[in-house]
Amino acid sequence: MNKTINQKAWFFVIPVFILVAFNAVVPLMTVVNYSFQETFANNVFTWEGTRWFKQILRSERFHAALGRQFLFTGVILAIQIPLGIAIALTMPKKGIGVSFCLILMSMPLLIPWNVVGAMWNIFALPEIGFLGHLLNDMGFNYNFTQQIGDAWFTTILMDVWHWTSLVVLLSYAGLRSIQPAYYQAAEIDGASRWAVFRYIELPKMKKVLTIAILLRFMDSFMIYTEPFVLTGGGPGNATAFLSIDLVKMALGQFDLGPAAAMSLIYFFIVLLVCWVFYNLMMRNESQT
Amino acid sequence: MSLELKNVKKKVGQDTHIHRTDLTFEKNTINILLGSTLAGKTTLMQIMAGLDKPTSGEVWFNNKNVTGIAVQKRNVSMVYQEFINYPNFTVFDNIASPLKITKIKSDEIKKKVGQVAELLKLSGMLDKKPNELSGGQQQRTALARALIKDSGLILLDEPLANLDFKLREELREELPKLFENRECIVVYATTEPSDALLIGGNTATLMEGKVVEYGKTIDVYNKPKNLISAGVFSDPPINISDVKKSGDTFSLLKDSVKWNAKNVNLKDGKYKVGIRPHNITTYKEGNNSVEIKGKVLISELSGSESLIHFKNANLNWVSLSNGIHQMNVGQEAKLYMNVDEFMYFDQNNNLVKHV
Numbered sequence: 001m002n003k004t005i006n007q008k009a010w011f012f013v014i015p016v017f018i019l020v021a022f023n024a025v026v027p028l029m030t031v032v033n034y035s036f037q038e039t040f041a042n043n044v045f046t047w048e049g050t051r052w053f054k055q056i057l058r059s060e061r062f063h064a065a066l067g068r069q070f071l072f073t074g075v076i077l078a079i080q081i082p083l084g085i086a087i088a089l090t091m092p093k094k095g096i097g098v099s100f101c102l103i104l105m106s107m108p109l110l111i112p113w114n115v116v117g118a119m120w121n122i123f124a125l126p127e128i129g130f131l132g133h134l135l136n137d138m139g140f141n142y143n144f145t146q147q148i149g150d151a152w153f154t155t156i157l158m159d160v161w162h163w164t165s166l167v168v169l170l171s172y173a174g175l176r177s178i179q180p181a182y183y184q185a186a187e188i189d190g191a192s193r194w195a196v197f198r199y200i201e202l203p204k205m206k207k208v209l210t211i212a213i214l215l216r217f218m219d220s221f222m223i224y225t226e227p228f229v230l231t232g233g234g235p236g237n238a239t240a241f242l243s244i245d246l247v248k249m250a251l252g253q254f255d256l257g258p259a260a261a262m263s264l265i266y267f268f269i270v271l272l273v274c275w276v277f278y279n280l281m282m283r284n285e286s287q288t
Numbered sequence: 289m290s291l292e293l294k295n296v297k298k299k300v301g302q303d304t305h306i307h308r309t310d311l312t313f314e315k316n317t318i319n320i321l322l323g324s325t326l327a328g329k330t331t332l333m334q335i336m337a338g339l340d341k342p343t344s345g346e347v348w349f350n351n352k353n354v355t356g357i358a359v360q361k362r363n364v365s366m367v368y369q370e371f372i373n374y375p376n377f378t379v380f381d382n383i384a385s386p387l388k389i390t391k392i393k394s395d396e397i398k399k400k401v402g403q404v405a406e407l408l409k410l411s412g413m414l415d416k417k418p419n420e421l422s423g424g425q426q427q428r429t430a431l432a433r434a435l436i437k438d439s440g441l442i443l444l445d446e447p448l449a450n451l452d453f454k455l456r457e458e459l460r461e462e463l464p465k466l467f468e469n470r471e472c473i474v475v476y477a478t479t480e481p482s483d484a485l486l487i488g489g490n491t492a493t494l495m496e497g498k499v500v501e502y503g504k505t506i507d508v509y510n511k512p513k514n515l516i517s518a519g520v521f522s523d524p525p526i527n528i529s530d531v532k533k534s535g536d537t538f539s540l541l542k543d544s545v546k547w548n549a550k551n552v553n554l555k556d557g558k559y560k561v562g563i564r565p566h567n568i569t570t571y572k573e574g575n576n577s578v579e580i581k582g583k584v585l586i587s588e589l590s591g592s593e594s595l596i597h598f599k600n601a602n603l604n605w606v607s608l609s610n611g612i613h614q615m616n617v618g619q620e621a622k623l624y625m626n627v628d629e630f631m632y633f634d635q636n637n638n639l640v641k642h643v
Contacts, residue, residue, distance in 0.1 A: 179370050179372070181370050181372045184366065185368070187360065188359050188360070188366055189360075189385055189389065191389075199376070199377070200374065203376040
């Protein structure tokens with residue numbers, strides 16, 4: 001067979017190259033550039049090698065932020081994934097209830113992130129907020145702007161409120177794709193409700209759950225806007241997750257070198273976790 | 289052992305899914321539910337299994353009323369059109385799954401799974417998971433799950449519909465053998481008349497939620513009670529036309545096609561004739577054939593058969609000939625009808641003269 005050779009095709013790829021270069025490669029390379037140098041006024045740069053990376057990796061501040069980040073993401077996943085599946089299982093399968101539930105579930109996802117933060121800030125304020133006032137009336141000493149535990153509680157509650165819907169919608173889609181015959185076959189076998197969940201629903205939801213966990217991991221690991229508006233990272237540094245800490249360093253202190261190094265380390269952690277997770281899931285996939 | 293449906297009716301809201309039905313399946317029989325999609329085959333099966341309750345009427349099994357008894361307590365197996373297996377179980381565990389809730393010992397289970405796997409040619413793949421198997425093997429696994437239980441009632445709901453042609457033929461031939469020497473009633477739902485003929489046994493023709501006729505498969509095919517039953521049991525669709533008998537001649541109304549009526553013992557008058565597509569051919573067949581002309585509407589070749597749709601006297605006719613007979617659309621075609629194979633119905637669509 002004769003292949004026609006036509007180099008004109010490259011013309012059509014050039015716009016994409018330029019676009020990707022400007023929105024991804026150039027900014028990223030700038031960060032790489034900063035991370036190996038010390039920056040002075042008047043665009044004076046001096047080569048620093050891996051100094052900033054070593055500094056960041058040894059810094060207690062970074063360790064603390066990273067620890068907080070993993071704890072937060074872990075708690076978020078541990079709550080949202082089971083809760084999302086549980087809600088999806090109880091949602092109606094037909095009738096007008098379906099649209100109602102789907103709209104209700106989509107609602108939190110449609111709200112801009114800073115609005116969510118502001119909403120929860122007002123909602124949870126101890127004196128005037130509905131939640132804050134209610135909790136104090138009930139006898140709890142609740143003040144998320146002053147107490148670390150309360151700040152975490154409110155941040156987690158906010159994230160659960162905002163994002164569990166995503167897990168619900170994905171799980172629901174997975175559940176709806178199971179043919180009714182599976183449930184009948186299980187009924188004939190005399191399988192218990194738990195067995196139906198464990199051996200039919202969960203395996204059938206595996207793919208969407210993989211997506212859900214990946215999305216929720218990345219999103220919560222990179223969370224910035226909502227806690228920034230809600231707590232501003234406080235009290236103290238209690239809810240200063242990686243991205244909040246990073247912004248403080250880069251724009252608050254204008255330490256561009258260390259901030260650039262931290263950005264890259266941050267980026268590689270996200271990439272590494274996603275890669276490991278994806279490969280684990282796909283390895284299981286080839287076995288099944 | 290027998291399965292009886294007594295006065296069974298099923299309504300969902302305002303819609304009647306199953307009209308009043310009485311059916312009795314005797315022991316050790318294969319019974320085919322033949323009908324198009326939405327004829328009520330699946331609903332009827334679910335009522336038989338106990339997966340669904342009839343709105344009124346009763347289901348009896350082994351002379352016991354089992355209406356409303358949960359399916360788990362009924363010793364029933366079912367195979368579906370979709371290949372239903374537990375996705376993360378191996379083939380072995382899948383086949384063994386119906387026995388797991390029973391008190392059978394594990395080496396006993398192992399032996400039984402071995403036997404059934406042998407029967408269904410799955411011995412080599414007991415360690416695999418369903419999605420590593422071909423469609424045919426997945427359906428074999430589902431069949432094995434149905435067979436391992438020694439159930440008294442095995443329901444097969446279009447089990448071959450999702451298989452490709454070759455696998456389908458292969459499994460279809462094996463199916464009747466699987467149920468030989470088993471103490472059970474098999475119910476097999478299908479849309480394909482050829483499935484029914486190949487499997488044999490008894491057939492119930494279904495139309496819009498009604499059982500039109502039930503009897504031995506070959507009898508239902510050769511002597512259908514009425515035009516509806518004949519229509520259900522014909523693919524491609526049966527040709528139906530008004531005919532007039534006067535003296536020793538039949539004539540197709542509005543047309544000059546005439547044939548000898550000497551062998552047909554019917555009074556003079558108007559009738560309907562049912563002609564199966566394979567009795568209209570491009571070549572003469574049988575001793576009494578009569579010519580029919582028409583304008584070709586569609587001409588299809590499939591494998592070793594030619595399907596020709598043509599128009600005559602404002603009626604669309606379908607003919608099915610062996611061999612390849614290429615015709616052009618719009619062409620005047622000359623075909624031959626085998627008069628000896630005609631079925632005659634009265635004005636109420638009931639059979640009056642069969643082959």
